[in-house]
Amino acid sequence: MQPVQRCVIIGGAEIRRYQRIRESLRKDDWLVYCDGGLKHIPEIGREPNLIVGDFDSHEKPETDIETIVLPREKDDTDTVYAVKEAVRRGYREFLLVGVTGERFDHTFGNISLLLYLDSLDIPARILDDYSEMSVVSRVPAEVEDSCSYFSLLNISGTAKGISIRNAKYPLTDGEITSEYQYGISNEVLPGRTAQVYVREGRLLLVKVI
Amino acid sequence: MQPVQRCVIIGGAEIRRYQRIRESLRKDDWLVYCDGGLKHIPEIGREPNLIVGDFDSHEKPETDIETIVLPREKDDTDTVYAVKEAVRRGYREFLLVGVTGERFDHTFGNISLLLYLDSLDIPARILDDYSEMSVVSRVPAEVEDSCSYFSLLNISGTAKGISIRNAKYPLTDGEITSEYQYGISNEVLPGRTAQVYVREGRLLLVKVI
Numbered sequence: 001m002q003p004v005q006r007c008v009i010i011g012g013a014e015i016r017r018y019q020r021i022r023e024s025l026r027k028d029d030w031l032v033y034c035d036g037g038l039k040h041i042p043e044i045g046r047e048p049n050l051i052v053g054d055f056d057s058h059e060k061p062e063t064d065i066e067t068i069v070l071p072r073e074k075d076d077t078d079t080v081y082a083v084k085e086a087v088r089r090g091y092r093e094f095l096l097v098g099v100t101g102e103r104f105d106h107t108f109g110n111i112s113l114l115l116y117l118d119s120l121d122i123p124a125r126i127l128d129d130y131s132e133m134s135v136v137s138r139v140p141a142e143v144e145d146s147c148s149y150f151s152l153l154n155i156s157g158t159a160k161g162i163s164i165r166n167a168k169y170p171l172t173d174g175e176i177t178s179e180y181q182y183g184i185s186n187e188v189l190p191g192r193t194a195q196v197y198v199r200e201g202r203l204l205l206v207k208v209i
Numbered sequence: 210m211q212p213v214q215r216c217v218i219i220g221g222a223e224i225r226r227y228q229r230i231r232e233s234l235r236k237d238d239w240l241v242y243c244d245g246g247l248k249h250i251p252e253i254g255r256e257p258n259l260i261v262g263d264f265d266s267h268e269k270p271e272t273d274i275e276t277i278v279l280p281r282e283k284d285d286t287d288t289v290y291a292v293k294e295a296v297r298r299g300y301r302e303f304l305l306v307g308v309t310g311e312r313f314d315h316t317f318g319n320i321s322l323l324l325y326l327d328s329l330d331i332p333a334r335i336l337d338d339y340s341e342m343s344v345v346s347r348v349p350a351e352v353e354d355s356c357s358y359f360s361l362l363n364i365s366g367t368a369k370g371i372s373i374r375n376a377k378y379p380l381t382d383g384e385i386t387s388e389y390q391y392g393i394s395n396e397v398l399p400g401r402t403a404q405v406y407v408r409e410g411r412l413l414l415v416k417v418i
Contacts, residue, residue: 075378075391103339104309104316105360105415109390111313112362116388130312151314153321156387157366169284178365179325181318182284206314 005030007091010044011079011099011110012036012057016129018043020209021097024127029095032086034078037098052082077106083113087120094124101128108155115156115202131209137202143167143194149208152176152183152196161199166192176203214239216300219253220288220308220319221245221266225338227252229418230306233336238304241295243287246307261291286315292322296329303333310337317364324365324411340418346411352376352403358417361385361392361405370408375401385412 008029013036015021021044031046035053038061051067053060060069070081079099086094094117099110110126111133117124118135126133134141136152143150152162154176164171168187176183183203188194196205217238222245224230230253240255244262247270260276262269269278279290288308295303303326308319319335320342326333327344335342343350345361352359361371363385373380377396385392392412397403405414 077393100313101310103415103417104320104337104342105340105358105362105393105417107313108317108362108364108413109360109393112387112390119388128313131314133313149314151318153314153317155317155364178321179328181321184286184314184318204317206312208312208314 003030003090003092005091006093006095007032007086009034009079009082009086009094009096009099010037010040010048011096012039013098013101013106013128015040015043015098020129021127024095024097030086030091032082034082040098050082050085052085053078077109079110080113083117087117087122092122094122096124096126097128099126099128111155111204114204118202132207134205135202136196136198136205141196141205143188143196143205143207145188145190145192145194147188147207147209149185149187150194151185151206151208153181153204153206154178154183154201155204156202158201159198159203160201161197162203163195163197165195167194173199212239212299212301214300215302215304216241216295218243218288218291218295218303218305218308219246219249219257220305221248222307222310222315222337224249224252224307229338230336233304233306239295239300241291243291249307259291259294261294262287286318288319289322292326296326296331301331303331305333305335306337308335308337320364320413323413327411341416343414344411345405345407345414350405350414352397352405352414352416354397354399354401354403356397356416356418358394358396359403360394360415360417362390362413362415363387363392363410364413365411367410368407368412369410370406371412372404372406374404376403382408 032050033048036057054070054072100107114135162174241259242257245266263279263281309316323344371383
């Protein structure tokens, strides 16, 4: 039987707005702290269900909690390993926090995990201090007017047949290329819910808070 | 006749290591400050040659320096406009600073400018507090062993026939997909210079300082 809980992955990037993370957590979330992410335990206020890391950025804790110690030389980062492990264990919904900021290569590698999970039909979101990110593909996305802005980015090469409704800058059957990202800082019309459709390819939806 | 100087675009993102920026500047660089980027003038220590902005994040300065005032409602961000304007004026080499960090949508939109400039055969780099970024495409790239790490990211969909030489994790005719970014945190072999080749598509090269 598959777990019905959501898996929350906590990475080691800086978090300033802990309140938002705490409010986003569900009581029955299954929490994986990755290496440097362990420093967030006091502010997040929830113990790990699993710890994963090569412990190059945080000391390996003395604990009875299940801990997977990874080698330092490996293809996958701790966060990528943690996501794959949770998928192996049957988790079918993900929230990732503490995975963006500072080094862009790590940030983008972690955002690419949204594409990986999308390819497995697994819904996933990243929450950081500025935004909530998810992938728009086969399933149309909705954006509430509580967002100050929303952006659509081509991060995977193909994004065609894009339609945006109920937004300040609407679009019908448009294309956004990797070279020309004109889908930044759109706004939902007041009192409405914007809809985003992609016919071919995928987009990163960034809801700015 | 085309200008032979390099164009430096200064955006409004946070900069902590100004010393690196100052050391990277050439005496004859042509400097464009974009809106919020104006706050960096004292630490960068160089006056603008051009100011561009809709002035939603910085007051429009009282100055004789050429200033392009953009409307707030537009497809392009101030930074994108500035790059296009400099291309129109004939600049054929770019350095972008203060363009990454905080909001990911702005960060990635600006990194996409490297793809745009590459498509025009214009060499361009982004410098931030953690790394130097550039696009690898038709021309092989070299990575000095002074870098602590280097990463290769697929940000545009296609990156095939990748070869990496003189690195801890070498690769021959490999592929990196948008979904599985295993090219993070490679290392140059001590005393050597790594080489990166891409036969089909493009990669973002991130040299971590």
